Amino acid sequence: EYSLATLYDGCYTFVEALDAHHAPDAHAAVVELWQALGAEVRTIAPDLHDATLARTSHVPHVAAACLARLTEQCPDPRPFVAGGFRDTTRIAAGPAEVWRDICLTNREAVLDALDSFQSEIEIIRTAVADSDGPALEDFFRKGAEARARALEDWS
Numbered sequence: 843e844y845s846l847a848t849l850y851d852g853c854y855t856f857v858e859a860l861d862a863h864h865a866p867d868a869h870a871a872v873v874e875l876w877q878a879l880g881a882e883v884r885t886i887a888p889d890l891h892d893a894t895l896a897r898t899s900h901v902p903h904v905a906a907a908c909l910a911r912l913t914e915q916c917p918d919p920r921p922f923v924a925g926g927f928r929d930t931t932r933i934a935a936g937p938a939e940v941w942r943d944i945c946l947t948n949r950e951a952v953l954d955a956l957d958s959f960q961s962e963i964e965i966i967r968t969a970v971a972d973s974d975g976p977a978l979e980d981f982f983r984k985g986a987e988a989r990a991r992a993l994e995d996w997s
Contacts, residue, residue, distance in 0.1 A: 851880035859885040892948050896955035898992070900948060903941055905959065906934040 855876040860869045876883050910931040913919040945952050969977035 848880060850876070853881050855881040855883050856886050856891055857883055858888055858891075889951075892951035893954065896948060896951035897958070900941075900944055900952050901955045901959050903933050903936065904945075904952075904956065906931045907941075910934040 857869070857872055857876065858864070860866060873883050873885075909927070913923075913927075916922070966978070966981050968974075969981055
């Protein structure tokens with residue numbers, strides 16, 4: 843009732859790259875299944891997949907939850923909440939059980955990505971603490987550029 847025949851059209855589906863541990867015919871069948879559903883199949887090493895998803899999905903969810911939790915330190919944040927807060931915390935509304943399991947299942951990749959995130963927080967914290975206008979501008983410019991690159995072909 844709620845499905846769409848075109849649900850996977852143009853979507854990326856990642857399949858582990860064929861190696862000696864895979865039966866070539868089974869691997870081909872998996873690839874063909876996703877292609878038949880309309881997906882664009884990309885093969886990838888599992889560790890690269892996990893590291894990339896930790897940075898593009900898992901840690902953004904953690905960051906959204908952290909931002910939402912900051913409002914607990916405000917007496918009544920509701921009059922101040924606007925589009926920026928709604929946009930950056932939307933995914934914090936996801937089911938806690940799912941994100942618990944994702945973090946535990948991908949523990950090493952999530953920890954590595956959190957370390958990278960913490961390094962980025964330290965860069966901006968230092969720039970603010972030092973009242974370093976050029977460093978702040980550089981930080982935000984690089985963030986905008988990285989976002990543009992990451993979303994370049996995304997529609």
